[in-house]
Amino acid sequence: MTGWEFDAARFVDEVLKPVQDGWRPDEDLFRVYLLPHDVADRATVEAALAEVGRQFTRQRYRAFRRAAEILRGQHEDAARTLLDPASRAAHRALVERRARELADALRERVRDAPGLPPAEVAAQARALKVPRSAVLAALRRNGGGERTPVDLPRPAEPGRWAEVLGVLARLRHDSLWDYLSGLGGLGTTGPRLAARREELRVSRSSDSAAETTLLRLVQGWLESGELADVLRHEVVGHLLDRAAYGYAETVAAARAAADRLRALGVGGDPDAVAYAAWCDRRFTTAAPEPDWQANYQRAVLDLRLRAALAVLDQQPALPDEWSRRRDGLARRLAELDAELDRCRELERTDVEAAVAGYHRVREELADERVDVALERCRPPAPPSATAVVRAGRVVVTWAPSAATAGRVAYRVSRDGTVLAADTAAGELVDPDPPNGTPLVYEVHALRDGNPSARAARTAPVTVLGEVLDLAVRGAADSVSGRWRLPDGADGAVVTRSGAPVGEARPTAFVDHDVRPGETYRYRVRARYRLPGGGTALSEGVVASASCQEVPVGVVDLVAEVDHDELVARWTPPPRGEVELLELRDGEDPPAPAVVSARQARRLGAPVAGDVLAGRGVLRGRTAEPGRRRVLVPVTVLGELAAIGTPFAVDPRQGPVTALRLERLGATVRVTWEWPPGATAARVVWRASTAPTGPTDPEASTMDITRVGYDNRGVSVTVPAGAHWFGVCTARTADGAPVFGPLTVRRETATRTARYSVRRVGLLSRHRALAVEDDVTPGVVVVAKSGIRPMDAGDGEVLLRVPGGESTAGRPFEVPRHLRRPVHLRAFSLDEHVVLVPLRPDHLIVRGA
Numbered sequence: 001m002t003g004w005e006f007d008a009a010r011f012v013d014e015v016l017k018p019v020q021d022g023w024r025p026d027e028d029l030f031r032v033y034l035l036p037h038d039v040a041d042r043a044t045v046e047a048a049l050a051e052v053g054r055q056f057t058r059q060r061y062r063a064f065r066r067a068a069e070i071l072r073g074q075h076e077d078a079a080r081t082l083l084d085p086a087s088r089a090a091h092r093a094l095v096e097r098r099a100r101e102l103a104d105a106l107r108e109r110v111r112d113a114p115g116l117p118p119a120e121v122a123a124q125a126r127a128l129k130v131p132r133s134a135v136l137a138a139l140r141r142n143g144g145g146e147r148t149p150v151d152l153p154r155p156a157e158p159g160r161w162a163e164v165l166g167v168l169a170r171l172r173h174d175s176l177w178d179y180l181s182g183l184g185g186l187g188t189t190g191p192r193l194a195a196r197r198e199e200l201r202v203s204r205s206s207d208s209a210a211e212t213t214l215l216r217l218v219q220g221w222l223e224s225g226e227l228a229d230v231l232r233h234e235v236v237g238h239l240l241d242r243a244a245y246g247y248a249e250t251v252a253a254a255r256a257a258a259d260r261l262r263a264l265g266v267g268g269d270p271d272a273v274a275y276a277a278w279c280d281r282r283f284t285t286a287a288p289e290p291d292w293q294a295n296y297q298r299a300v301l302d303l304r305l306r307a308a309l310a311v312l313d314q315q316p317a318l319p320d321e322w323s324r325r326r327d328g329l330a331r332r333l334a335e336l337d338a339e340l341d342r343c344r345e346l347e348r349t350d351v352e353a354a355v356a357g358y359h360r361v362r363e364e365l366a367d368e369r370v371d372v373a374l375e376r377c378r379p380p381a382p383p384s385a386t387a388v389v390r391a392g393r394v395v396v397t398w399a400p401s402a403a404t405a406g407r408v409a410y411r412v413s414r415d416g417t418v419l420a421a422d423t424a425a426g427e428l429v430d431p432d433p434p435n436g437t438p439l440v441y442e443v444h445a446l447r448d449g450n451p452s453a454r455a456a457r458t459a460p461v462t463v464l465g466e467v468l469d470l471a472v473r474g475a476a477d478s479v480s481g482r483w484r485l486p487d488g489a490d491g492a493v494v495t496r497s498g499a500p501v502g503e504a505r506p507t508a509f510v511d512h513d514v515r516p517g518e519t520y521r522y523r524v525r526a527r528y529r530l531p532g533g534g535t536a537l538s539e540g541v542v543a544s545a546s547c548q549e550v551p552v553g554v555v556d557l558v559a560e561v562d563h564d565e566l567v568a569r570w571t572p573p574p575r576g577e578v579e580l581l582e583l584r585d586g587e588d589p590p591a592p593a594v595v596s597a598r599q600a601r602r603l604g605a606p607v608a609g610d611v612l613a614g615r616g617v618l619r620g621r622t623a624e625p626g627r628r629r630v631l632v633p634v635t636v637l638g639e640l641a642a643i644g645t646p647f648a649v650d651p652r653q654g655p656v657t658a659l660r661l662e663r664l665g666a667t668v669r670v671t672w673e674w675p676p677g678a679t680a681a682r683v684v685w686r687a688s689t690a691p692t693g694p695t696d697p698e699a700s701t702m703d704i705t706r707v708g709y710d711n712r713g714v715s716v717t718v719p720a721g722a723h724w725f726g727v728c729t730a731r732t733a734d735g736a737p738v739f740g741p742l743t744v745r746r747e748t749a750t751r752t753a754r755y756s757v758r759r760v761g762l763l764s765r766h767r768a769l770a771v772e773d774d775v776t777p778g779v780v781v782v783a784k785s786g787i788r789p790m791d792a793g794d795g796e797v798l799l800r801v802p803g804g805e806s807t808a809g810r811p812f813e814v815p816r817h818l819r820r821p822v823h824l825r826a827f828s829l830d831e832h833v834v835l836v837p838l839r840p841d842h843l844i845v846r847g848a
Contacts, residue, residue, distance in 0.1 A: 004044045006051045007034060012064075018131040019067035028095045029078045031131060032071065037092055045082050049075075102134060103141035113247040114271075115144035117279050149276035150267045152236055155229040159302030160217060160366065167214045171207060176234055177260055180218070186228060186263050190449030191411065191421040193219050197375070216371045219449065223407065232264050239274065243281035250274040250281075303366040305333055336365050343373065351377050355405035355447070379403035379447035382410065387441050387458035392465055394430040394439060398456055401445035409446040413455075414439060422446060435465040436488030436528035436536075464538040467492055467526050472545040476640055479511045479520055479545045489526040493537060496522050514547040551576045551637035553592050554644035556692050559631055560741035561651040565619060566607065568631065570644075572616040576637035578644075580607040580618055583630040589646035590632060600634045600641035607631065627651070628733075653729045653740030656681065660790050661725055661747040663834035668747055670714040670725055671790070675740075678729040679706050682739060683714055690724040690746075694739035703730060722748045748831050753777065755807075755826050756838040765814045765845075769799060769826060771807040771835070778803035778829030781812055783845075785819040792827040803829060814845050821846045 015032050019025055025032045030039070033048040055061065056072040081087045106124065110116060116124070116139060125132045139145050158164070164176065173179040183192050193215050200208040200215075221227040235257055242253040254261065254274035267273035292311055299308035312318065312326040343357035355377045362370045385398040396412055412420040412428045419441075420428050433439055438460035445452040465486035472481040485492065485507060494504040496511060501522070503510045514520060525540035552573040557580075559568040568580055581604035583589060590603055609620015628651075633644035654675035662669040670683055684691040686699035694701070704714055716725070725747060729740035753773035760766040769781055784795035799812035814822055822845040826835045837843055 004035075004047050006055075010034060011052070011055065012061075014131045014133045015071070016061060016064040016067045018125070018129075019070055020064050021126060022129045023131060024129075025071055026074055026078070027098060028134070029082055029091060030095060031133070032078065033082065035082070037095065039088075040085075042083065045088075049079050049082065099134070099137060099141070102128065102130065103138040106135065106138045107142050110139065110142055110144055111247055113144065113278055113282075114275060115139055115147035117149055117283065118146055120279075120283050121146050147275065149279045150272045152273070152276045152280060153229075153232045153266060154236065155233045157298075158221065158226070158230045158233060160304055161233075163304075164214060164217060167210045170210050171214075175238070176218075177231055179214070180231075186231065188218075188222065188227075189421055190219060190222060190446070191418075193222070194449040194451070213368060213371075216368075223448070228264060231260070232266055235260050235264065235266065236277070239277040240281050243274075243278045247274070247278045250278045303364060305329060305336075305365055306367070309333060333365075336361055336367075340367075340369055340373070347373075347377060352403065352405050359405060374406070374448060375450050377447070378450055379406075379408060379445040379452050381445050381452040381454045382443050382456040385441060385443045385456040385458045387439065387461045389461050389463050392463060394433045394441070394461060394463060396428045396430065396441045396443070396458060397426060398443045400426060401452065403445055403447050406447040409449075411444045411446055411451060413442050413444075422449070433463045434488060435463050435486050435526075436530070438462055438531065462528075462530070462536070464528055464536055465489070465526060466538050466541045467524050470524055470541050470543050472522055472543040474514070474545045474547045474638075476516070476548040476550070476638075477512065477514070479514050479522075479547060480509065481522060481524065481543065481545075482508045483524060483541075486526055488528060489538075490529050491527040493525045493527055494522060495525075495540075496520055516547045517549050519544055519546045548638045548640055549575060550594055551635040551640055551642040553594075553635055553642035554578055554633035555592075557631065557633045557645060557647040558693070558741055559647050559649040560655050561649060566609065566621055566649065568607075568618045568620075568647075568649075570616040570633060573635050573642075576635045576642075578616070579634045579636055580620075581605065581632045581634055582607055583632060583646070589630055590643050592643050592645060594640055594642050597636050597639055597641040600636070600643060603632055603634070603643070628738075648738060650738060650740065653678065653731065653738070655741040656727045656729065656743050658790075659725075659727055659743050659745050661745055662790075663747060663752065664715075664836055666719065667715050667717050668723070668725070670716060670727065672727050672743070674706060674709075675729060678740075680704070680730045681706075681709070682728055682730045683716065684726040684728075684742065685716060685718065686724050687718075688722060688724075690744050691726045691742065694726075694728050694730070694742055699726075718747075720751065722746060751832065752834045752836050753828070754838050755779070755835050757781075757824055757826070757842050759842075760811060765816065767812055767814060767824070767845075769801075769807055769810045769812065771826070772838075773833075776801075776804065776807050777833040779807055779826055779835070780829060781824060781826050783814060783818055783822050783824050785822055788823045788843075789825045789827075792829070795825075798824075 011034060015025070015034075030037050033045075033052045035045065035048050039045060053072075053075050056068045056075070061068055081091050105128070106116075109124070121132060121135050121139075125135045128135070136146055168174075168176060168179060171179065177185070180186070180188055183196060197212055197215050200212050218227065221230050238257070239250060239253055243250045251271055251274040254270040254277070258270040261267060261270060261273055267276065292315060296308050296311045299305070299311060309326065309329050312322065312329070315322070318326065339357060339361055343354045343361070346354040346357065355374065358370050358373050358377070361367075362374075380402045382398040382401050385396060387394050387396050398410065401408060401410075409422045409424050410420070411418060411422065414430065414433070419430055430441075439462065440460050441458040442455035444455045465488070467483040467489075468486055470481065470483040472479065481494070483492065491506040492504070494501040494509045497520075501509050501511050503512070509522075511520070511522075521542060521544045523540040523542050525537040528536045528538075530536055552575075554570045554573065557568060557570045559566060561567075570578065572578065579601070581601070583604045587604075607618065607620050609618045628648060630646050630648045632646045635642040635644065656672040656675060656678075658671075658673040660671045662671070672681075674681070681704055682694050683702040683704065684694060684696060684699045686696065691699040702714065702716065723746070724744060726742045726744040728742040731738050753771055755769065755771040757767050757769055760768050769779070771779060779799075779801045780792050780797055781799040782789040782792060782795040783798050789795040796815070796818065798814065799810060801807050801810055814824070824843040824845065826837070828835050
């Protein structure tokens with residue numbers, strides 16, 4: 001495997017086509033056989049020679065028959081050159097020298113541009129008789145490449161453009177864009193242009209007359225939607241002019257005009273636009289300078305008929321055809337002048353008809369008399385206008401003007417402030433009118449931007465704005481609110497369910513007549529002083545708030561230390577969040593009370609940890625592990641906090657484990673495993689419900705030492721029924737008892753049943769179970785080596801009898817693999833029944 005592969009498309013583009021067009025293949029054999037210049041592997045060269053040589057006779061390339069014959073004729077010489085290392089190296093040097101020469105030849109063509117357009121690349125390849133890829137390689141040597149220019153907009157030259165350039169020069173503006181920058185730029189409007197014309201009427205001069213003409217042209221382009229095209233023509237023409245001085249000059253001009261190009265949507269990148277302009281100027285034949293006929297045609301297209309007639313009059317010897325055209329143009333101008341005179345007289349009786357006539361003339365003739373006449377013929381004002389206040393805004397409507405000729409629109413203003421400069425709608429919304437003052441709106445009709453002499457006025461309306469940023473919140477014994485007054489208001493009125501609130505100020509109120517947990521609805525109205533001396537109220541803003549509820553404190557906090565980790569548990573209160581605080585050394589535990597949340601948090605340092613939301617569990621660490629600490633639960637609800645019952649946790653007093661309860665008739669035997677270092681414990685029991693702690697006043701207690709437990713155990717006599725038992729470690733500190741975490745378990749037996757186990761046969765491992773009970777519960781027999789099983793899961797199950805089945809003489813076998821002695825024990829599967837053996841000595845298997 002050589003890694004070389006034949007590329008049919010590349011073979012056609014870089015070999016067959018150039019050879020067909022006259023390129024000599026012996027100038028670059030590496031290109032002919034699709035090999036890299038630095039090829040050194042003989043196997044690769046042989047593979048390329050063989051495969052490319054086979055292509056010379058392929059039918060698929062019959063369109064390149066002449067090229068194939070040339071290539072086939074030089075194939076043997078090419079093979080000798082490429083297979084000999086010395087000849088190949090000499091040929092490589094020749095190819096690289098020619099590549100440098102080609103790059104030098106194209107450098108002048110490219111100059112400092114980033115490349116050439118595709119058409120020029122192809123043209124250079126044909127002119128230099130080299131493959132297209134060779135031209136691209138030469139461009140890359142010069143830091144360029146093939147680059148397609150962006151499309152430049154080429155709008156036609158605007159009418160009267162030469163006149164515009166003269167006016168701009170007279171007004172000392174570099175461009176139309178520069179001139180319009182003072183009138184809003186591309187976004188200029190008819191009213192702005194009209195306002196500028198009004199200013200020019202005051203200062204009469206030759207410059208003001210020229211600028212007035214320019215404004216009329218801009219007005220026409222604006223109304224026809226051609227203003228953007230005119231500005232594009234200007235900026236593109238400027239770039240084309242600079243392109244004649246080189247690419248660098250074009251780039252500088254494009255970057256300087258970047259904002260104009262972006263606003264006009266010309267290209268995306270100024271450098272890309274500069275490259276397109278340079279390509280257009282560099283590789284496109286310039287149009288010849290226009291002659292007098294072209295000037296005439298352009299004047300006619302611009303409707304400058306008087307200028308067109310002047311061009312013809314200036315020609316000394318017109319052909320007959322052009323003489324007839326000149327005479328016809330003179331007659332048409334006379335007819336249009338007569339029509340202008342007729343419309344001037346018609347202004348006295350029918351202005352709309354006169355305006356319609358002026359518009360007809362303007363369709364054929366661009367003339368200052370028409371522009372002046374249209375400004376003179378103002379439209380009639382709207383017959384009426386109405387203003388209505390809705391939701392803090394003013395809606396202005398008006399009847400349409402009687403004007404019919406031209407483009408009719410409207411200008412709406414309030415006290416000299418223009419709200420809509422040019423709108424064709426019959427309605428306008430004032431979104432932010434001033435409050436508490438009478439407002440009058442004026443509506444002018446506009447004809448082509450020319451306003452009516454008078455305006456339609458609305459009746460005065462007054463806006464009563466609402467208060468701002470109303471915020472109402474409840475406290476423990478009150479509800480308070482705050483807001484900002486709107487502009488123009490001098491106060492506010494607060495009501496609750498229609499009745500006024502006593503403690504109300506201009507921007508706040510406090511309501512003490514409230515009950516915890518209740519929700520109240522308040523309405524706040526802004527008050528205004530009217531110019532006539534009276535007052536007015538707004539509709540009002542409504543908000544609700546609830547009085548602060550009283551939080552409930554935690555009374556059953558229990559905490560223990562498990563492998564240096566603090567684990568606390570409690571019953572979650574109905575509302576609020578529980579925080580655990582660690583009291584400082586020497587401070588007495590606080591009494592349960594409801595205080596402010598800020599005051600409660602000052603009791604101690606918070607215990608950091610992960611709280612299981614809604615479950616009343618926290619896992620974390622105290623500030624100094626290994627020492628006795630007092631934890632205080634605090635229930636935070638809003639701005640209040642309830643201090644709960646404190647709990648002392650001592651790492652030296654861990655919880656007891658493996659707590660078991662065994663009922664023996666009326667007696668319950670309590671067993672557990674002691675934590676390391678514990679010497680005393682307290683047993684607590686209570687009927688029906690679990691003890692709340694070691695000192696639960698409703699529970700019974702028994703204190704026992706480790707020695708007493710080991711000697712006689714713990715047995716408690718209780719009646720039948722459900723009972724809760726708890727066990728915790730105990731010790732004395734500073735003369736007072738201190739208890740560890742309480743481990744709790746429930747005992748639910750309601751009756752006892754006796755059972756016996758007897759041997760079946762002499763020296764046999766077989767046994768039989770018998771239970772003496774009217775209603776036999778489910779029974780399981782468990783065996784364990786060495787010690788007595790403590791529950792149904794503590795050992796190997798030898799027999800399982802479902803409830804309701806007879807247990808009289810149920811046989812089972814003691815496995816041989818259990819180490820002797822084996823202790824047997826039967827357990828009830830019904831938690832309300834406890835099984836008691838008749839002969840405990842029969843429950844020990846020693847032999848067999």
